[in-house]
Amino acid sequence: MHATLPTRLRAVRLARLTANIVFLAIAWGALVTVSSRAEAMKIQEVKSPGGVTAWLVEEHGIPLIAMRFAFESGNAQDPDGKEGVANFIASMMDEGAGELTSKEFQERMEAIAMRMSFDDSRDAMYGSFETLSENRDAAMDLLAIAVGKPRFDADAVERIRGQLLASLAYAARDPDRVASEQWSALAFAGHPYGRPANGTPHTVQKISRDDLKEFWSNTFAKDNLRVVVVGDIDAETLKTQLDKVFGALPAKAKLRPIAQVTPTAVERLKVVEMAVPQSVARFGLPALPRKDKDFIPAFVLNTIVGGGVMSSRLWEEVREKRGLAYSVSTTVQPFKHTSVFAGGVATKNEEIAQSLDLIRAELKRVAAEGPTDQELANAKSYLTGSFALRFDSNAKIANQLLWFWQEDLGRDYMDTRNAEIEAVTMDQVKRVAKRLFEGQEPIVTVVGRPKGLTQARRS
Amino acid sequence: MWTRRSRPSRLSFLLALTLIMFAQSLATLEASPIASRVSEFTLANGLRVVVVPDHRAPVVTHYVWYLAGSADDPPGASGIAHFLEHLMFKSTDKIASGEFSKIVSRLGGQDNAFTTHDYTGYFQRISKERLATVMEMEADRMANLQLAEKDVLTEREVILEERRSRTENNPSNILSEQMSAALYRNHPYRVPIIGWMHEIAKLSRADALAFYKRFYAPNNAVMVVAGDVTAEEVKQLAEATYGKVKANPAVHLRERPQEPPNRTPRRVELKDARAGNASVRRFYFAPSLPKAEPGEAEALYLLMKIVGHSSTSRLYQKLVVEEKLASSAGGWYSGLGLDSGSIGVYAVAAKEVDLDKVEAGIDRVLHELRENPVSADELERAKKAFIADFIYESDSQSALARRYGEGLVLGMTIKQINDWPVAIAKVTAEDIKRVAGQYLDLRSSVTGTLLPVAAETESDAVRPAATANKS
Numbered sequence: 001m002h003a004t005l006p007t008r009l010r011a012v013r014l015a016r017l018t019a020n021i022v023f024l025a026i027a028w029g030a031l032v033t034v035s036s037r038a039e040a041m042k043i044q045e046v047k048s049p050g051g052v053t054a055w056l057v058e059e060h061g062i063p064l065i066a067m068r069f070a071f072e073s074g075n076a077q078d079p080d081g082k083e084g085v086a087n088f089i090a091s092m093m094d095e096g097a098g099e100l101t102s103k104e105f106q107e108r109m110e111a112i113a114m115r116m117s118f119d120d121s122r123d124a125m126y127g128s129f130e131t132l133s134e135n136r137d138a139a140m141d142l143l144a145i146a147v148g149k150p151r152f153d154a155d156a157v158e159r160i161r162g163q164l165l166a167s168l169a170y171a172a173r174d175p176d177r178v179a180s181e182q183w184s185a186l187a188f189a190g191h192p193y194g195r196p197a198n199g200t201p202h203t204v205q206k207i208s209r210d211d212l213k214e215f216w217s218n219t220f221a222k223d224n225l226r227v228v229v230v231g232d233i234d235a236e237t238l239k240t241q242l243d244k245v246f247g248a249l250p251a252k253a254k255l256r257p258i259a260q261v262t263p264t265a266v267e268r269l270k271v272v273e274m275a276v277p278q279s280v281a282r283f284g285l286p287a288l289p290r291k292d293k294d295f296i297p298a299f300v301l302n303t304i305v306g307g308g309v310m311s312s313r314l315w316e317e318v319r320e321k322r323g324l325a326y327s328v329s330t331t332v333q334p335f336k337h338t339s340v341f342a343g344g345v346a347t348k349n350e351e352i353a354q355s356l357d358l359i360r361a362e363l364k365r366v367a368a369e370g371p372t373d374q375e376l377a378n379a380k381s382y383l384t385g386s387f388a389l390r391f392d393s394n395a396k397i398a399n400q401l402l403w404f405w406q407e408d409l410g411r412d413y414m415d416t417r418n419a420e421i422e423a424v425t426m427d428q429v430k431r432v433a434k435r436l437f438e439g440q441e442p443i444v445t446v447v448g449r450p451k452g453l454t455q456a457r458r459s
Numbered sequence: 460m461w462t463r464r465s466r467p468s469r470l471s472f473l474l475a476l477t478l479i480m481f482a483q484s485l486a487t488l489e490a491s492p493i494a495s496r497v498s499e500f501t502l503a504n505g506l507r508v509v510v511v512p513d514h515r516a517p518v519v520t521h522y523v524w525y526l527a528g529s530a531d532d533p534p535g536a537s538g539i540a541h542f543l544e545h546l547m548f549k550s551t552d553k554i555a556s557g558e559f560s561k562i563v564s565r566l567g568g569q570d571n572a573f574t575t576h577d578y579t580g581y582f583q584r585i586s587k588e589r590l591a592t593v594m595e596m597e598a599d600r601m602a603n604l605q606l607a608e609k610d611v612l613t614e615r616e617v618i619l620e621e622r623r624s625r626t627e628n629n630p631s632n633i634l635s636e637q638m639s640a641a642l643y644r645n646h647p648y649r650v651p652i653i654g655w656m657h658e659i660a661k662l663s664r665a666d667a668l669a670f671y672k673r674f675y676a677p678n679n680a681v682m683v684v685a686g687d688v689t690a691e692e693v694k695q696l697a698e699a700t701y702g703k704v705k706a707n708p709a710v711h712l713r714e715r716p717q718e719p720p721n722r723t724p725r726r727v728e729l730k731d732a733r734a735g736n737a738s739v740r741r742f743y744f745a746p747s748l749p750k751a752e753p754g755e756a757e758a759l760y761l762l763m764k765i766v767g768h769s770s771t772s773r774l775y776q777k778l779v780v781e782e783k784l785a786s787s788a789g790g791w792y793s794g795l796g797l798d799s800g801s802i803g804v805y806a807v808a809a810k811e812v813d814l815d816k817v818e819a820g821i822d823r824v825l826h827e828l829r830e831n832p833v834s835a836d837e838l839e840r841a842k843k844a845f846i847a848d849f850i851y852e853s854d855s856q857s858a859l860a861r862r863y864g865e866g867l868v869l870g871m872t873i874k875q876i877n878d879w880p881v882a883i884a885k886v887t888a889e890d891i892k893r894v895a896g897q898y899l900d901l902r903s904s905v906t907g908t909l910l911p912v913a914a915e916t917e918s919d920a921v922r923p924a925a926t927a928n929k930s
Binding site: 059061062063064066094102103106107110111113115130132155159162163165166169170171172173174175274275276277278280308310311316319320321322323324325326327346347348378381382384385386387388389391392393394395 | 513515516517518557560561564565566567568569570584585586589612613614615616617618619620621623624627628629630686732733734735736769770771776779780783786787807809810839840843844846847850851853854855856
C-alpha cells in the first residue's frame with residue numbers, strides 16, 4: 001500500500017467528463033451483450049486437483065497473464081466496532097508474506113515486474129494480479145505467499161494504520177466522500193451497509209493484528225473464491241498454479257450472516273454543513289435485485305434517465321440546458337443484500353436546490369409517462385453496440401467475467417445478454433419506472449452550504 | 460463491477476509515454492510486434508496519421524490531437540482552450556446542437572475529450588464498422604463548428620461548476636494551482652488549464668471561435684487509430700474524410716514566453732479547515748523530454764522512480780518506514796511538456812510530527828541523491844519496472860493510441876518513441892547523480908505546505924510567503 005494525498009497533485013489533464021461519483025463503492029454498471037468477439041471467445045472452466053475452480057480465456061497474442069479473483073466477504077463482514085478491517089487487510093497484502101518482510105516482498109515484486117493489488121467492496125475482497133509470461137512461475141509463487149501466508153508484521157501494521165488514518169482525515173473534509181458515506185448511513189441505518197466502508201479514526205485505531213489475522217483466516221477460503229484468468233497460459237498449467245496459490249486455503253469461509261435490506265429513511269433529506277462553494281449531493285432509492293425479472297428493464301431505464309451519461313435525460317436537463325453541473329449521473333447497483341438506484345450531482349450552493357428539483361421532477365415524469373420510443377431504441381442500441389468495448393484487453397475481459405460469475409450469470413451469459421436487452425419492451429420499462437419512482441421521494445444527502453433546500457416540492 | 464479505488468495516478472501522465480513492447484533484452488526489442496506494426500503517413504493537407512493494429516477485439520479507438528493547449532490561451536482569456544474543447548460537442552452544419560455524443564452513443568460508442576497545457580484531444584471508442592462514421596464526424600467538426608450564443612453561455616456555467624468541483628472544493632488542488640503559478644514566473648504553464656475563475660466568467664463565443672480558427676486545422680493535428688484495422692483501410696477512410704478539410708496556411712509554430720533563470724526558492728502556504736493532516740510538497744523546474752539534452756529525461760524518469768514511485772522508494776523508506784516522520788511520501792518526474800517538465804515530491808506528516816521536520820527529511824533524501832550514485836540494484840529494478848510497463852501497455856488499445864499520438868504531438872518521431880526503452884536502458888548511476896545535482900536545486904523550486912486550521916479560524920487565504928515572486 002502506498003497511500004498518498006488522495007487527489008492528484010497537478011491537474012495535467014482535464015476531461016470533458018470524469019465519472020467521479022463514489023457511492024457505496026459503486027462501480028459503473030457493466031452490462032453487456034453479444035458481439036463477434038464474445039462468440040469467438042472460449043471460456044473454459046478449469047478445476048484443479050486441489051478443488052479450486054477458475055474460468056480461463058487463453059490469449060497467447062501478447063506475453064501477459066491477467067488474473068482477477070474475489071472472495072465473497074467484503075467490508076460488510078467487518079466486526080462491529082472494528083469497521084475498516086477489510087480495507088486495512090486490502091492494504092496489508094503486499095506488506096510481507098512467508099519469509100519476506102514488507103520491503104523484501106515489494107522489492108521482489110519489482111524485480112519480477114509483477115503487479116498485484118487488493119481491494120475491498122461491500123460484498124467482496126478483490127485481488128488483481130498480472131505478470132509477464134516469462135516471470136509466470138516466480139510471480140505465482142509470490143502471489144501464493146501473499147494470499148496464503150501474510151505476515152501482518154507489527155511495524156507494517158502500525159505504518160499502514162498511520163496511512164489509513166491520514167486518508168480518513170482527508171476524506172472527512174472531502175464533500176464527495178462525505179455525501180456518499182452519509183447517504184449510506186442514512187439509507188442503511190443499523191445495517192452493515194450503513195457503516196463507513198473504511199471505518200472511522202476511532203475504529204481503525206482499535207484494529208489489532210489479531211483482528212486482521214482473524215478476518216483473513218475467516219474469509220480467505222475456497223468455497224467463497226472465484227478466479228478468472230485471461231492470457232498466455234493453458235488449462236493444464238493453470239491447474240498447477242491454482243493449487244499453488246489457493247490450494248492451501250481452508251475449504252470453508254466463516255462469514256457472518258448479513259440480512260437483506262431495503263434503503264429507507266424517514267427524513268428524506270440530510271444536509272451536512274461544510275464551507276465549500278459547491279454543494280455535493282447524492283440521491284437514491286431502492287432498486288431491484290439482479291434476479292428480478294424487471295432488472296434488465298430497470299437497467300435500460302437507468303440508461304435513459306442518467307446512466308447513459310452524455311445522452312441521458314438528467315444530463316440534458318441539468319447540464320446541457322441549464323449549465324447547473326459538470327457531472328450528473330445515475331446507476332442501478334445490485335449488491336448481495338440490497339439494490340439501489342443511486343445518483344450524484346454537484347452545483348454551486350445558490351442553485352443546488354434547482355438541480356435537485358429538476359432531478360425529482362424527471363423521476364416523477366418518467367414514472368408517469370415512461371420514456372419515448374426513440375429514447376428506448378437509443379438506449380438499447382448503445383447498450384448492445386458498446387458491448388465489445390468491454391472486452392478489448394485481457395484485463396478488462398477478466399474483470400467482466402468475474403462480475404458475471406459473481407452475479408451467477410453463467411459462462412453463456414455473453415451469448416444471451418444481447419437478446420435480453422433487445423427483448424425489453426416499452427411496457428416493461430414503463431412498469432419498472434413506476435415500480436422504482438412512482439410516489440417515491442428520493443433519499444438525498446447534501447454536503448456544502450446549500451441555499452433554499454427543501455424536501456419534495458409536491459406540485 | 461470491479462470496484463477499485465485506484466492508487467493515486469501520479470504517474471499516469473508519465474506512463475503515457477512509457478509504451479512500447481519491450482522484453483528483457485534489446486535483441487528482443489527489435490522484434491517487438493507492436494512497434495513493427497505501427498505505421499505513419501501524412502495526408503496532402505498536412506494531417507499526420509498513425510495506425511496501430513490490434514486485432515484481438517472488433518473495436519477501434521480513434522483519436523485526434525490538436526497542437527493547441529491552455530498554454531496557448533491569449534492573455535486575459537485563460538481557459539479558452541478547455542472551453543473550446545467543451546464547445547466542440549455543440550453543433551456543425553450537419554450536427555444539431557448537443558447531438559455529437561448522442562450520435563456516438565446510438566452507434567454503440569463512447570466519446571470524450573481532454574485538454575492539457577500543450578494539446579487538446581478528442582476520441583471515440585467504437586465497433587470497427589462505425590469507424591468511418593466517427594471519422595467523418597470528427598473531420599466535420601475540425602472545420603465546420605457552429606456556435607450559438609446561448610450554448611456558449613450555458614456551457615460557461617458548466618465550466619464554472621467544473622472549476623468548483625475540481626479546484627474550489629479541493630484545498631490540495633488550490634495549493635497545487637498556487638504552486639504552479641509561483642514556479643513559473645513568465646511561461647503560461649503558470650496559469651491553470653481550466654483558467655482563473657474571473658477570466659472564465661468572461662470568456663465569449665468570439666474568444667472560442669478565434670482560438671478555433673487559429674489552431675484547428677489538419678496541418679496542426681495528429682490522428683491515431685488503434686484497433687482492429689489495417690493501415691490501408693485507415694488511409695482510405697482518412698482521405699475520404701479528413702482529406703477534404705483544407706489546410707490552414709496561417710498555422711505556425713507556437714511561441715510562448717520562456718522562463719528567465721531561476722534565482723530564488725519560493726514558498727506558498729495554504730491554511731484550510733479541509734486540509735486533513737499537514738502535508739508538504741515541492742515542485743522543481745526541470746527540462747521536459749522534448750527540451751532535455753539526450754539522455755537527461757530518461758535519467759530524470761529513473762531518478763524519480765527511485766526517489767518516490769513506490770513503497771520501496773527512497774522517500775517512502777526513509778520518511779515513512781525508518782524515521783516515521785510521514786504517513787506517506789513520494790515523488791515523480793513529469794516530462795511530457797512541450798516547453799518544460801517538472802519534478803515533484805511530497806509527504807504527509809505523521810501524527811504529532813512537525814512539518815518542518817518532514818521537509819528536512821525530504822531534503823536529506825534528495826541531498827543524498829545529489830551526492831552519491833544510486834545502487835546497482837535500485838537502478839536495475841527501476842529499469843525493469845519501465846520495461847515491464849511497456850509490455851503491460853500493449854494490452855490496452857487506448858494506451859497504445861496515446862503513446863504514439865502524444866509522442867508525435869510533442870515533436871517525437873515514431874522511431875524515437877519505439878527506441879525509448881533502449882534509451883532508458885542506457886542510463887547509468889552517474890547520469891542519475893548528475894541530473895539530481897543539476898535539477899534538484901532549491902533555487903528553481905517552489906515548496907507548498909497545506910496546514911489544517913480549526914474551523915473557527917478557517918480562511919481561504921493562500922498566502923505567498925516573502926520569497927514569492929512579486930514582480
